[in-house]
Amino acid sequence: MTWYFTEDAAAFRAAAADLLAAEAARNTAVLTLMDSAGRLGWWAEPDGRVTGALAVSPPREPSFGAVTMAAARALVFPAGEEPTVVRGETAAVEAFAEATGRPWTAIVRMRLFRLGELVPPDPAPAGRPRVAGEADIPFLSAWAREFALDIGEDPTGRDFTGHVTERVVDGRLVLWEAPDGRPVSMACVSPTIEGQARVHLVYTPRAERGRGYAAGVTEAVSRAARDGGASQVLLFTDLANPTSNALYQRLGYRPVTDHLGVEFTAPGD
Known part of the structure; x- marks a missing residue:
């Protein structure tokens, strides 16, 4: 299991296509940002299935799409590129933040709604x-x-x-x-x-x-x-x-x- 990263939106779309299509609502932020993001990432399981996606907006602000807890905890950024702000589903963001060991504070709590x-x-x-x-x-x-x-x-x-x-x-x-x-x-x-x-x-x-x-x-x-x-x-x-x-x-x-x-x-x- 590992994270892969690219600056190429087309490569990201190809790699994460099944996840983006199956979980369009949960990936709404990533779908919106992917053509302007500085960096895009996806988490692949041992069988090749992609079960996590994120988009990093400048300067260093990742937005999670659908992300498993294992993927959130395993996400590590290179020294000097650690994020200043992270957004996404509450459980995944908390899992990532706690795994970093860095002090953090909540700045906004949101709820995603879908029209019936x-x-x-x-x-x-x-x-x-x-x-x-x-x-x-x-x-x-x-x-x-x-x-x-x-x-x-x-x-x-x-x-x-x-x-x-x-x-x-x-x-x-x-x-x-x-x-x-x-x-x-x-x-x-x-x-x-x-x-x-x-x-x-x-x-x-x-x-x-x-x-x-x-x-x-x-x-x-x-x-x-x-x-x-x-x-x-x-x-x-x-x-x-x-x-x-x-x-x-x-x-x-x-x-x-x-x-x-x-x-x-x-x-x-």
């Missing part, structure tokens, strides 16, 4: 959805910065224009408009890979909250993902936010697995 039967919000919010256009990019970039702040990230020095523009050009970012035409909420969906797509970047400015706009735009983008061919529509919620967890479950999302992000508080030996 889509249930429109009741009562329906006032207004309507529309696909974002290029003219919307300036204020959407500002909203993306505010979203980052809301989820505890530090946006200092980051320009969100490219991040937003890619999603707008692809037609993957949806707005909710109030009856007077003002954009009041947004949500985005990832490209569909292995039949799965993930809703993200759900944001409503503070002044517009409490009116059901997030429910309206999430329902709209989830429906668009389904209509676009995604057999599995996924999203992550922060377990510290009971409001969003309750909202998504009312829309028909059901829990899949719990996820954990940890930060190592001392360098590797």
Whole structure:
């Protein structure tokens, strides 16, 4: 049993194809990151079956997909390349972190949800959805910065224009408009890979909250993902936010697995 690593996304796809297809939901982060990751890895059993996958984003942040406990415990990075942050399913991340012997702290606890039967919000919010256009990019970039702040990230020095523009050009970012035409909420969906797509970047400015706009735009983008061919529509919620967890479950999302992000508080030996 061993880990293999590559910087070649095509080689990774070929090696881990069966696992990625069979466990698309549990591998959603890896599927999303694999074309931009600095490094990709897979864990092979003695019979050649691949039972673990990960993607390492710069600078040194692995995201686990479906990973066995044995694979998590056996994962070792070269000296000087030890990760600063690791994310993935809770049990696997804890097994890896404990095996390193390094001190660590939990920075976020998430829950992965999968859409069952889509249930429109009741009562329906006032207004309507529309696909974002290029003219919307300036204020959407500002909203993306505010979203980052809301989820505890530090946006200092980051320009969100490219991040937003890619999603707008692809037609993957949806707005909710109030009856007077003002954009009041947004949500985005990832490209569909292995039949799965993930809703993200759900944001409503503070002044517009409490009116059901997030429910309206999430329902709209989830429906668009389904209509676009995604057999599995996924999203992550922060377990510290009971409001969003309750909202998504009312829309028909059901829990899949719990996820954990940890930060190592001392360098590797």
